[in-house]
Amino acid sequence: MDKKYKEKHNCWLHRFAVLTAVATFLLLAAGGLVTSNGAGLSVPDWPNSYGYSMFAFPPSKWVGGIFYEHTHRLWASVVGLMTTILAVWILLKDSRMWMKWLGLAAFLGVVAQGVLGGLRVIWVDADLGIVHGVVGQTFFILMCAIALFTSRFWKGISEENKLNVPRSLRTVVLATTGLIFVQLILGATMRGQHAGLAIPDFPLAYGQIWPDTSFAALEHYNALSSNPNIITAFQIILQMVHRLVALTIFIGVTVCAVMAWRQLGRRDALTKFALFWLALVMMQIGLGAWTVLSNKAADIATAHLLGGALALMTGALWCIVAFRRSARSLETETVPFGALGTFAGNK
Amino acid sequence: MSVFSLVSRAADITGIITFKGTPPPEYTNNLIMENDYCSQFYSTPPTTHFYVVGNDGGLADVVVYLKDANGNDITGESTGTSQPPVALDQKDCMYTPQILAIQTGQKLEVKNSDQCVHNVHCVPTVSGNEERNEVQMPGGPDLFFTFPKPEMFITFKCDIHQWMFAWVSVFDNPYFDISNTEGKFTIKNVPPGKYTLVADHRKLGAQTQVIDVGDKNVTVNFTFEIKK
Numbered sequence: 001m002d003k004k005y006k007e008k009h010n011c012w013l014h015r016f017a018v019l020t021a022v023a024t025f026l027l028l029a030a031g032g033l034v035t036s037n038g039a040g041l042s043v044p045d046w047p048n049s050y051g052y053s054m055f056a057f058p059p060s061k062w063v064g065g066i067f068y069e070h071t072h073r074l075w076a077s078v079v080g081l082m083t084t085i086l087a088v089w090i091l092l093k094d095s096r097m098w099m100k101w102l103g104l105a106a107f108l109g110v111v112a113q114g115v116l117g118g119l120r121v122i123w124v125d126a127d128l129g130i131v132h133g134v135v136g137q138t139f140f141i142l143m144c145a146i147a148l149f150t151s152r153f154w155k156g157i158s159e160e161n162k163l164n165v166p167r168s169l170r171t172v173v174l175a176t177t178g179l180i181f182v183q184l185i186l187g188a189t190m191r192g193q194h195a196g197l198a199i200p201d202f203p204l205a206y207g208q209i210w211p212d213t214s215f216a217a218l219e220h221y222n223a224l225s226s227n228p229n230i231i232t233a234f235q236i237i238l239q240m241v242h243r244l245v246a247l248t249i250f251i252g253v254t255v256c257a258v259m260a261w262r263q264l265g266r267r268d269a270l271t272k273f274a275l276f277w278l279a280l281v282m283m284q285i286g287l288g289a290w291t292v293l294s295n296k297a298a299d300i301a302t303a304h305l306l307g308g309a310l311a312l313m314t315g316a317l318w319c320i321v322a323f324r325r326s327a328r329s330l331e332t333e334t335v336p337f338g339a340l341g342t343f344a345g346n347k
Numbered sequence: 348m349s350v351f352s353l354v355s356r357a358a359d360i361t362g363i364i365t366f367k368g369t370p371p372p373e374y375t376n377n378l379i380m381e382n383d384y385c386s387q388f389y390s391t392p393p394t395t396h397f398y399v400v401g402n403d404g405g406l407a408d409v410v411v412y413l414k415d416a417n418g419n420d421i422t423g424e425s426t427g428t429s430q431p432p433v434a435l436d437q438k439d440c441m442y443t444p445q446i447l448a449i450q451t452g453q454k455l456e457v458k459n460s461d462q463c464v465h466n467v468h469c470v471p472t473v474s475g476n477e478e479r480n481e482v483q484m485p486g487g488p489d490l491f492f493t494f495p496k497p498e499m500f501i502t503f504k505c506d507i508h509q510w511m512f513a514w515v516s517v518f519d520n521p522y523f524d525i526s527n528t529e530g531k532f533t534i535k536n537v538p539p540g541k542y543t544l545v546a547d548h549r550k551l552g553a554q555t556q557v558i559d560v561g562d563k564n565v566t567v568n569f570t571f572e573i574k575k
């Protein structure tokens with residue numbers, strides 16, 4: 001790579017962007033533990049915690065569900081601060097106008113996410129909890145994308161030295177990624193509905209491929225269930241749809257990996273990424289099964305949530321890189337390439 | 348007809364609710380033993396109490412109430428505002444009792460007998476009944492809840508201690524009771540007429556019987572079992 005270009009690359013900005021993305025991932029874990037432990041409303045006030053400033057709430061009072069909710073809030077503050085620093089850093093040091101807008105979007109996103117979480121508590125609104133969960137994962141994708149865009153890898157992609165990614169492959173990956181996003185919403189709704197325990201067995205459902213949801217069957221399920229909440233037909237159907245979408249995603253990711261292998265070759269970075277994606281989805285299905293069979297153990301359920309986030313992130317970044325390589329990006333940028341001259345990426 | 352003769356024509360509905368067979372195993376609460384304060388009250392992990400069955404098979408915690416002859420709710424007859432509050436206590440990190448019933452407009456008085464903080468979070472589903480989440484410090488004042496709409500089994504829970512649950516049913520009339528540990532119930536002062544008597548267990552579902560109430564007490568029994 002051209003030495004002059006290397007000097008232009010802001011490696012510390014990139015490293016901070018990666019750190020912020022990792023911090024966001026840890027925040028997803030903290031938030032996941034809150035819902036998995038049923039602790040979402042264990043601290044009934046916001047932005048204070050039991051009347052204390054969030055940052056002055058004594059650790060001796062972090063008991064039971066309060067521990068999960070309060071540490072989640074504290075870590076969210078850290079991520080908010082890191083995102084703000086990142087946004088300002090991009091504004092000052094990144095010459096690409098679209099990146100400055102992206103940094104601003106990240107800042108506004110983290111503020112909105114914080115407010116959503118706070119309103120969920122003070123309005124006692126379970127639906128806002130679902131929105132908060134979905135926005136959180138979307139924000140994670142944004143932070144990963146910013147980390148990608150600030151990387152040397154991203155700046156090194158050019159149409160001269162990489163294979164275009166065929167439209168058919170890009171379309172399948174994009175569609176599968178979209179399906180994972182739908183699955184995310186289904187999962188968040190299940191968690192909000194406490195539907196994760198609606199079916200106690202896997203891979204069958206109440207011993208059947210498709211469970212009986214008649215009134216008599218529901219009475220029987222509830223009579224035998226250890227779930228303190230009453231199981232409803234809606235919850236059972238919601239989980240069955242979640243399982244079917246998971247199967248569809250698995251098929252989609254498998255097709256993507258096979259197509260990438262054939263069309264890009266086994267050595268291509270995107271092929272390796274697609275194989276990683278397939279392994280990730282297989283692990284995620286295993287975590288989903290384990291969540292059911294462990295009676296929705298909080299740590300397993302949270303790991304399943306994180307697996308979903310990584311699967312969505314993988315698909316999203318794959319699409320971004322693929323579209324960039326295919327010279328179909330909509331942004332205009334100039335990057336000095338030394339002897340290669342200026343690269344204009346608007347076609 | 349004098350008021351006294353009208354009153355004398357009201358009758359009680361009594362009965363016994365039994366459980367046939369062996370109830371399913373209860374769920375062991377291991378989480379409570381991980382809590383420094385709450386674990387002191389238990390030498391072994393406690394279990395859930397979804398099925399409280401006496402030695403003679405009497406089934407407790409069944410909410411027994413009247414509907415009209417057509418199976419519709421009896422509304423507009425609440426005396427809740429003139430009734431004393433019904434108490435729900437948080438003791439040894441558990442709600443006591445677990446199943447309660449009140450009238451619309453009647454106060455539910457939530458107490459904290461523990462030396463730790465609880466949050467009292469009620470989750471009604473009927474529009475008009477407000478979802479609330481209140482902190483209750485140890486030694487703090489009692490909290491009062493009222494519900495303007497009838498609803499079965501409103502969930503009360505503590506988000507700090509995730510195993511704590513209670514369920515409160517709300518009626519727009521005074522004709523209800525909850526079966527005791529012997530399975531016995533009594534609904535007092537029921538005016539003459541034809542009714543649908545409902546026995547509703549939160550896990551086992553509801554059974555109904557159509558009854559005629561005259562000027563003499565009526566006895567109605569129910570038997571619950573888990574059908575395979």
